[in-house]
Amino acid sequence: MKIKAQMAMVLNLDKCxxxxxxxxxxxxxxxxxxxxxxxxxxxxxxKPGIGYPQKWENQTIHNxxxxxxxxxxxxxxxxxxxxxANIFHNPDLPTVEQYYEPWTYDYDKLISSPNKRYxxxxxxxxxxxxxxxxxxxxxxxxxxxxxxxxxxxxDVNFARLDHAVYLSFKHVFLFYLPRLCEHCLNPACVASCPxxxxxxxxxxxIVLVDxxxxxxxxxxVSGCPYKKVYFNWNTxxxxxxxxxxPRIEAGMPTLCAFSCVGRIRYVGVVLYDADKIHAAASxxxxxxxxxxxxxxxxxxxxxxxxxxxxxxxxxxxxxDAARKSPVFKLAKTWELxxxxxxxxxxxxxxxxxxxxxPIAEHxxxxxxxxxxxxxxxxxxxxxxxxxAGDETQIRRVLKRLIALRRYMRSIRVENSLDEDxxxxxxxxxxxxxxxxQLLAIAKYEERFVVPTxxxxxxxxxxxxxxxxxxx
Amino acid sequence: MNIANNLAFVVFPYLMLTVFVxxxxxxYVTDSLGWNARSSEFxxxxxxxxxxxxxxxxxxxxxxxxxxxxxxxxxxxDAVGINGDTHTMIAYYTGWLAGGAAFAxxxxxxxxxxxxxxxxxxxxxxxYVTLIGLVIVTGLGFYNVVFGHFYVLDxxxxxxxxxxxxxxxxxxxLGVPLSYKVHIVSALALLGFSPFSRLxxxxxxxxxxxxxxxxxxxxxxxxx
Numbered sequence: 076m077k078i079k080a081q082m083a084m085v086l087n088l089d090k091c092x093x094x095x096x097x098x099x100x101x102x103x104x105x106x107x108x109x110x111x112x113x114x115x116x117x118x119x120x121x122k123p124g125i126g127y128p129q130k131w132e133n134q135t136i137h138n139x140x141x142x143x144x145x146x147x148x149x150x151x152x153x154x155x156x157x158x159x160a161n162i163f164h165n166p167d168l169p170t171v172e173q174y175y176e177p178w179t180y181d182y183d184k185l186i187s188s189p190n191k192r193y194x195x196x197x198x199x200x201x202x203x204x205x206x207x208x209x210x211x212x213x214x215x216x217x218x219x220x221x222x223x224x225x226x227x228x229x230d231v232n233f234a235r236l237d238h239a240v241y242l243s244f245k246h247v248f249l250f251y252l253p254r255l256c257e258h259c260l261n262p263a264c265v266a267s268c269p270x271x272x273x274x275x276x277x278x279x280x281i282v283l284v285d286x287x288x289x290x291x292x293x294x295x296v297s298g299c300p301y302k303k304v305y306f307n308w309n310t311x312x313x314x315x316x317x318x319x320x321p322r323i324e325a326g327m328p329t330l331c332a333f334s335c336v337g338r339i340r341y342v343g344v345v346l347y348d349a350d351k352i353h354a355a356a357s358x359x360x361x362x363x364x365x366x367x368x369x370x371x372x373x374x375x376x377x378x379x380x381x382x383x384x385x386x387x388x389x390x391x392x393x394x395d396a397a398r399k400s401p402v403f404k405l406a407k408t409w410e411l412x413x414x415x416x417x418x419x420x421x422x423x424x425x426x427x428x429x430x431x432x433p434i435a436e437h438x439x440x441x442x443x444x445x446x447x448x449x450x451x452x453x454x455x456x457x458x459x460x461x462x463a464g465d466e467t468q469i470r471r472v473l474k475r476l477i478a479l480r481r482y483m484r485s486i487r488v489e490n491s492l493d494e495d496x497x498x499x500x501x502x503x504x505x506x507x508x509x510x511x512q513l514l515a516i517a518k519y520e521e522r523f524v525v526p527t528x529x530x531x532x533x534x535x536x537x538x539x540x541x542x543x544x545x546x
Numbered sequence: 547m548n549i550a551n552n553l554a555f556v557v558f559p560y561l562m563l564t565v566f567v568x569x570x571x572x573x574y575v576t577d578s579l580g581w582n583a584r585s586s587e588f589x590x591x592x593x594x595x596x597x598x599x600x601x602x603x604x605x606x607x608x609x610x611x612x613x614x615x616x617x618x619x620x621x622x623x624d625a626v627g628i629n630g631d632t633h634t635m636i637a638y639y640t641g642w643l644a645g646g647a648a649f650a651x652x653x654x655x656x657x658x659x660x661x662x663x664x665x666x667x668x669x670x671x672x673x674y675v676t677l678i679g680l681v682i683v684t685g686l687g688f689y690n691v692v693f694g695h696f697y698v699l700d701x702x703x704x705x706x707x708x709x710x711x712x713x714x715x716x717x718x719x720l721g722v723p724l725s726y727k728v729h730i731v732s733a734l735a736l737l738g739f740s741p742f743s744r745l746x747x748x749x750x751x752x753x754x755x756x757x758x759x760x761x762x763x764x765x766x767x768x769x770x
Contacts, residue, residue: 079763155756162751163602170591171664203589204667266760269752274762290750291582308668311584311744352761 077349078373078384080393081260081280081424082323082525083402084332085341085412086253087514088430089476093251095119095215097331097340101255104330105317110309112177112202115214116316117255117331122460123230123241124217126254128173131302132231132416138167140263140300140419141356148357148420150266152297158269167297171308175212177202203308220249232459241453248451250430252460253339255331256303256316257415257423258282260347260371261356264315267298272313278393278528279344280424281318289313300419326527338517343400343524344393345407345424346373346384356420361463364417371422372407375400396526401513402426409510411472413461428514429457429469431476447473475500479514482507554731555716559709562738569741570749583747584673589664597658601651605680607644608687611637616703617710630699641691649684656681676743679736686729696723702730 098117106114120126130136138152152158152167178199188195201208217223227233227242240246258275262282265273272288273295275281284295284304289312295304296313304315319329323342327333332340348371355367373380375397384394397403405428406412412426432451447454447470454469462468478500485493497507513521574581587594615637623633656677659665690696705718719727740746 158755163598164591164595165587168587168591170587171589204663206663206667261761265762269755270750271752271754271758271762274764277763277765287578289582290747290752291585292752293585293587296588306585306588308586308588310579311582312579 076373076380076383078346078380078387078389079280079349080278080384080389080397081345081347082258082318083280083343083345083400083406083424083426084255084329085343085402085405085426085428087339087341087412087428088250088252089428090337090339090514091119091251091253091430092337093119093121093219094336096334096336097253098214100330100334101316104319106314108309109202110307111305111314113171113174114305114307114314116303116305117253118214119251119253120215121217121220121223121249122252123227123232123238123249123456124220124223125226125229126252127175127212127214127216128169128302129212129226130173130229130231131300133229134300134419137169137297137300137302139298139302140421141261141266142420143357143359146357146359148353150263150298151300152267152294158267158292158294162269162292165293165297168293168306169296169302171203172212174305175210175214175216176208178208178210220247232456234459234464236453236455236459241456246435246451248432248453248456250432250452252415252427253331254301254303254415255425256282256318257301257421257425258316258318259424260349260422261352261420262299263419263421264295264299264304267294268292269294273304276320278390279318279320279323281320281323282315283317283320284313284315286312286314300416300421301423323525324528326525328523328525332523338522341401341405341513341522343402344397344526345400345403346375346380346389346394346397347371348373352422356422361418361420362465364420365414365462365465365468368414368417368422369407369410372403374407375403390526392526396524399524401522401524404509404513409475409506411475411510411514413468413472415461416463417461418463427461428476429461429472431473431480445470446477475502475510478502479507479510483511483515551720552716554727555705555709555719556714558731559714559734562734563709565738566741569738570746573741573746581746581750582744584744586665586668589668590658590662593654593658593662597651597654599651600647601655601680604644604647604649604651605684607640608648608684611640611644616698616706619707620699620703630697633699634697638691641688645684645688645691649681649688652677652680652684672743675739676745679732679739683729683733683736686725686732690725690729694723694725696726698722698726702726 098115098119101117102115105116118127126132134140134151140151141148142151179202180197180199182197184197185195198207199210217226224242228238241248258281262275265275265282269292270288270290272285274283274285276283291311293306293313296306304313306313322329328342332342351371355371358364358367375381375394381394406426412428414423415425415427430452434446434449435451454466457469458464458466478496481496482493485491494504497504615633620630620633659669659673659677701718701722705715708715
């Protein structure tokens with residue numbers, strides 16, 4: 076057992092209102108620079124939709140992540156020899172059009188315009204060329220389903236579903252998907268980097284690009300199946316979400332989590348067994364990946380685990396934080412949060428609680444049809460997004476969320492305790508109370524349990540001040 | 547004439563080689579963040595494919611050809627049964643192929659750089675100097691292959707060996723045609739410029755990718 080600690084996040088999609096507040100502080104602090112204008116370490120997409128960059132989920136186009144070849148785990152884009160053969164031109168690299176051409180406006184023209192018959196107006200201007208441009212895409216282009224009647228047919232999550240039905244106005248559904256780097260346990264970007272510039276931090280598992288070692292081969296960009304590594308055309312190096320590590324080290328949550336007005340984000344530590352990563356990522360069929368992923372996570376309350384973690388040099392405050400971790404509770408103890416696209420085999424560490432949705436009227440209720448099948452968001456769609464197509468896992472989570480609502484409603488509105496519904500979902504009143512506390516009340520100290528970096532091990536805060544971030 | 551010859555084929559080569567070595571160290575130490583290829587594939591991909599692929603394979607083969615043909619003495623080739631004429635013929639045909647590719651590729655890249663809006667807007671003077679330098683050097687080299695027909699194995703080749711063995715014999719260059727001389731001088735100038743350009747990425751060819759494991763872990767602070 077090789078125990079490592081990992082900073083992880085859970086996003087409760089049931090509460091996301093798609094306000095983009097998370098994206099704004101992230102943008103302002105980390106990617107407000109030349110060459111980084113188009114980068115959004117955090118962006119919020121509307122589902123269904125093809126997202127940013129376009130069709131990022133479709134790995135037949137982008138060749139990101141891992142795949143099984145004769146039962147062996149392999150980078151989908153090809154490995155060492157393939158990368159060398161294509162080192163002068165990365166065939167899988169997306170271009171700026173697939174993200175969007177960043178733009179600005181000559182605001183001064185509004186202010187300095189002479190008195191004219193008509194109001195002065197300004198046109199979007201490319202931040203790359205300075206030319207006037209037509210804006211054609213963006214990090215939230217399909218906001219609230221804008222244009223999805225056309226782009227939606229390319230959404231891979233409609234696999235085994237008739238997209239035509241769900242893109243018609245009568246049956247349409249939507250939910251928001253805030254996306255950031257997954258800080259995977261088996262990161263394809265790290266494995267793809269020929270220079271070895273990308274790495275996972277030993278103490279908290281945050282995946283970073285060493286800006287001094289990055290030589291701009293761009294394989295991390297194409298290797299990441301979530302397309303969350305970006306190429307800075309100005310510096311010639313790659314950049315990615317840094318999980319706000321300067322804040323994390325100081326015991327503060329990431330900016331996206333901190334600023335979330337819906338309080339949908341949870342940040343915490345999980346302990347995992349690094350020896351099991353390869354086997355878990357090689358699980359077959361893909362639907363078994365979720366279980367294998369959960370099995371890697373170790374219970375910090377298990378004295379055996381705590382002793383081993385201590386012996387392997389994991390600091391006590393990390394172990395303490397792991398015991399109070401909201402991420403561990405939501406992902407492992409209650410099994411409410413699911414990994415995004417586990418079939419990419421990177422073992423992502425940003426987890427999503429699937430959203431509930433209104434009961435759709437167009438399905439005739441019969442004895443055979445479960446309430447969950449009448450939710451407006453089809454279970455199969457969520458399964459394609461979060462469990463590699465395994466609907467039973469989605470049903471189990473949704474059933475628990477519905478039971479929790481029903482139970483709390485019976486207490487608070489109807490004034491009659493309905494514990495049957497809890498039993499059917501396999502929950503105890505005690506668990507339901509705890510879930511309610513964490514999901515609905517979501518106090519700051521419960522959402523964010525972030526240990527400060529262990530002071531001592533060679534740390535020189537005065538010398539290092541201002542050294543974080545990009546130049 | 548002799549003074550000019552000595553300047554061009556003793557002083558200048560050593561000057562450029564010194565700048566080449568010291569310049570790379572200086573750049574690596576002072577500009578570790580700028581040490582890369584400044585790839586523009588993200589901004590324009592289709593045209594780059596032809597230019598970059600043709601150029602890179604061409605220039606790599608050309609480099610191998612120069613190293614193998616000029617640095618290894620003809621005596622060695624004679625010993626394995628390749629006489630001077632055969633050697634020249636091999637150099638001629640491979641020169642057409644590899645040199646032609648390097649020249650054509652660099653021209654394609656230059657055309658791309660001045661015609662594609664995004665690439666042009668993001669180009670630095672340094673990028674133009676580098677690319678035009680490559681067009682000149684590969685162009686003159688290709689010209690010499692096609693029209694030169696000069697026997698270099700008892701003139702240019704031993705001169706280069708005399709430079710790298712620190713026993714310069716500039717007199718070997720006296721009878722060499724002008725197009726060869728200009729090719730050599732411009733190549734040396736490009737060599738001297740390269741540490742200050744995007745060409746430094748040559749030295750970062752990532753061979754360590756072969757033996758290394760997939761997932762790397764690092765401590766955020768080195769144990770002091």
